[in-house]
Amino acid sequence: MTGLCRKEYLELIPPTEDDSRSAQVRIFDALAKLKEPIQFSVKSLRQLSAICQTADWKITVSLSWDGSRWLITNLEAGDTTSVLYGLAVDLGSTTVVLQLVDCHTGKLLTQESVRNHQRDKGLEILSRIFYTKDRPDHLEELRQLTLKSILEGMETIKNRTNIDVYQCGSMVISGNNAMIHFLTGLDPLPIFASPYAVWADQLGFCPASDLELPLSCPVYLVPARANYLGGDIISGLMDVDIQEKEGIQAFFDVGTNGELVIGNRDFLLCGAGAAGPALEGEAVRTGMRAAKGAVTQVRLNHGEFSLTVLGNVPPAGICGSGIVDLLAELYLNGWVDNRGKLMPEMSDKIVWQPDEEEYAVCYGPKLWFYETDIQEFLKAKAAASTMVQILLQQIGLTVDDVENFYMAGAFGIHIHKESAVAIGMYPDIPPERIHQAGNTSLNGAVKLLLNRSLIEKIPDLLSRMTYVQFGAVENFLHEMVAATAIPHTNLEAYPTIEAARKLRMTENAAAKTSD
Template sequence: MDGISKKIYLELNVPTEEDNRSDQRRILDGLREQGTEAKLSLRVLRKLYSLCEEAEWKVTLSLAWDGQEWHGVDLEAGDTTGAHYGVAVDLGSTTVVARLVDCGTGKVLGETSTFNGQIPYGTDILTRIFHCQEDRGTLEILRKAAVNSITTCVRELEARQQLPENSCIAMTIGGNTTMIHFLLGMDAFCVFHTPYAVHADQPGFLPAKDLELPVKGYVYIYPAKSNYLGGDIISGMVATGIYKKEKINAFFDIGTNGELVLGNRDFLLCGAGAAGPALEGGVVKTGMRAMKGAVDRVKLEDGKLHCHVIGEKTARGICGSGIVDLLAELFLHGWIDIRGILQPEKSRWIVEKDGMLAVNYAPELYFYQSDIEEFIRTKAAAYTMVAIMLRESGIELSELEGFYMAGAFGKHVSKESAIAIGMYPDMDRDRIIHAGNSSLEGAVCALLDRSVAKEVEEILEKMVYIQFATVEDFLNTMVAAQALPHTDLERYPTVKEKLERIREEEKAADIQN
């Protein structure tokens, strides 16, 4: 492990009149013998007495990297190198996730999450930003909420491992540009407002004390490429390593916004666009987050929808992966047509409800025609970003070694279903990799590998931003992608085949009946 923190055990000579170097010098000389140059912080200077004497000059120094040099940030009696901890954080607008890492071994000791304490000031980012516009005091409230959410996670992780508070030396954070602005106490209106020049995109290493975050040394915050391509995506680059690979890979993080990166060690194209809130359970009438009571899997068999519900028996709504399954099943079995229009003659579960058609997918729960349309717009946006980026770069889908789907959505969604509705491109399933919380994974990488911060600067240099909205036939491409799976079915050979098979099975069943 060659991370952004380290602990060094020193067995020093007891001072004598012949060797009466200062305690400070004695420690710095001891470090130097082990190949480390460092500065000692005031906190360590104050601990020299009486700790060194009491520990008979067998002490462990905790060191934190500030991007340029090492700082001794804590001193403990005896050999405590076995207890070397750090925290990696994904600062999401909805959820804050943190991992406690044993920085000596690289092992993740625990993970926890909490809702972002900013939610009371708006479930979506824009609402929070507008609150700050109305009242500048809100910014400080939002900053503290972010700090408190992270601190809550850290305290929970420390408690689980029975560690004293502030046991960690360093912290790394991946988060989108708005979240990082709030965490630093910076107004974020700039993120969504022309000319989209944000206030700070390279926070780098900042003293934890300045940020009021509960670690001893420095906090590394992933930089952003632009307003929409935040530190969470850069962190994902590091987690997946696509910037180091010879072959071309794609990285796609889709939520309310979609961020896409395509490239290899030689080039990186990137772009971002709005996808709509459908994937995160917004807009859709019975939509909800992937939590207890949410339908997350749907199967249509024997003319009936079978739902899997998270943690409970009774469904309370449907989350992103459930919606994708539902739409795929509806489409494959002809309950909706290629435009997503419900076909009431196909099933008694398709009914008129609140003045429009809806499918009754679970007791008392309906998925409406308008929900379907909303979702199709989202999946079309996702598809369009990928299609345009491939076209603009002249890269064929078949050239991609891997297609990394990041985020919670990517983690839970069925690849087959996502392809069936044309949300994912039709490609080898093995090449579609659900990368999970790659923002968090990348934060762990930055904690354990000091070279990451430098590599990130190279990644940023290499990245070329493509403005989707300015691409000539963006709208045409988008409209073509609003069919299921796509206006041009030839782009979806496996779906075409599947449809044909199902049609034949249905025909056979009809004949049997």
């Protein structure tokens, strides 16, 4: 398996008058075995004199693939082939995550998450995009903030590991189109404006200097498929690999926006749409991101809530996975009906709020979840589940035909699959067929670092992906309204949930009776 960087230890024969080939030609001749084009950077040629002489012509050559050829980026004295690093970067809109990988062994050496400083100019991607509208200076600000975030992560890793990450042999960055446009200083407006044709979505290998990153290796920016289907999703596919499998698979990266790919080695259908910020714990009153103090899990047994909180602190709010749990428990216990209406007769924790003129449930100390919060979240889950529904309908399939569901993103990591099924966010299929795939964008970036042949497959992959415009699908809105119910208007699609609800409510009633 050939990665994006490699090292070759060469014991060169020192020149004589009979063999006065240049040092450069000696290295070319020694590397002819690679059978691939090789080019020196001028910077590495400048190292020849000192390195060859101090190391008695026993040197290690660092090579980085630039898309067409191996670029010699560094020379070292002696054999340093065992020291070979690459950096994978998930350029997320909230957080930038970097992994330093030992490209020799493929092992993860360390990971660092840093705040994406773009947030200084807007929490929402859309507000950042509008900040740059007709303002090249603002676009430049965002470019600098993006660079700052990446460099901050690199510097932290360097200080922690004592590894000079600026000498890494390869870097792969995956991010959605907005992130890549900000990183490269491209006008991002078309991403969110009809006809949704972005300026550039096939960045690929770029000289680090084009990006103003202080590296000697080229940087690979994962290409995108469409405005909303960015390099993060293509990178994610490299991780979950549905495009190589025989059975039908679904890959879903859901957050404020949802991106979905369904298919197998024979076909690939994809689509993307807004699900709403509620899935990430925003747009609900006590919602928060999955940070310290966030309620990530909720259980409601015998009328009492038990909460799992991130960090050893009192609960401060509730994140996406907590909300899914909360709604599932409320529904299974009959505290909420299938339209999301709270049932005050079921518990004295459900209290009329005179200021808001609506009911709310107290799920923790001073933590209230309102009926309008429920509605907000149900709209988001409806949007997400309808994407799956619609994409499957396009090819005349149902969820039962799908062998595996891969759920990407932070949302998928903490979520209880059973709860997600209970509220109709995930389809009603056995939990072992639903996989919490984690940060697939980052994992895919690592795979691309380590395996050049995956990069070579990307153009073909992109051409195989049929993009479905959800907005153009006739029954999308109708389906979405039906999906706003818990778990769904069509209860037949969720046979196990109704059974579970009846069972739980019967148990509760029995427990109450025995009290």
